[in-house]
């Protein structure tokens with residue numbers, strides 16, 4: 001149990017470190033706060049909350065993985081290298097894919113609540 005709690009503490013430290021140093025992570029977290037506040041105000045259904053929470057988790061997890069890839073690439077290849085570029089750009093692409101999916105889910109969920 002103590003080992004598990006230690007692992008959780010390390011993982012939490014990783015989330016805090018990424019949130020403190022990565023501008024994109026701060027943007028995603030701010031967006032999550034706004035989206036969840038809007039969800040509470042608009043009274044989303046259980047199914048709508050499921051969709052919103054899943055896509056938010058996907059985006060934040062992808063951003064954390066992207067940050068991890070950036071750190072490893074900077075460590076392994078401080079000098080410019082085509083493979084370093086490919087690794088960073090591919091990881092960034094993963095974040096973009098999840099962000100587009102989140103935007104589409106957001107439209108599908110929120111539009112019926114706010115349409116005139």
Ligand SMILES: Nc1ncnc2c1ncn2[C@@H]1O[C@H](COP(=O)(O)OP(=O)(O)OP(=O)(O)O)[C@@H](O)[C@H]1O
Nearest residue numbers: 022023024070077078079080081082084085088089
């Ligand atoms: N070692 C490298 N070799 C080749 N290209 C690189 C290397 N490091 C970064 N790049 C290229 O420069 C771009 C910008 O990289 P940089 O690390 O400055 O910012 P980022 O990857 O967008 O991350 P962030 O701005 O969130 O720190 C990358 O997307 C990649 O295309």
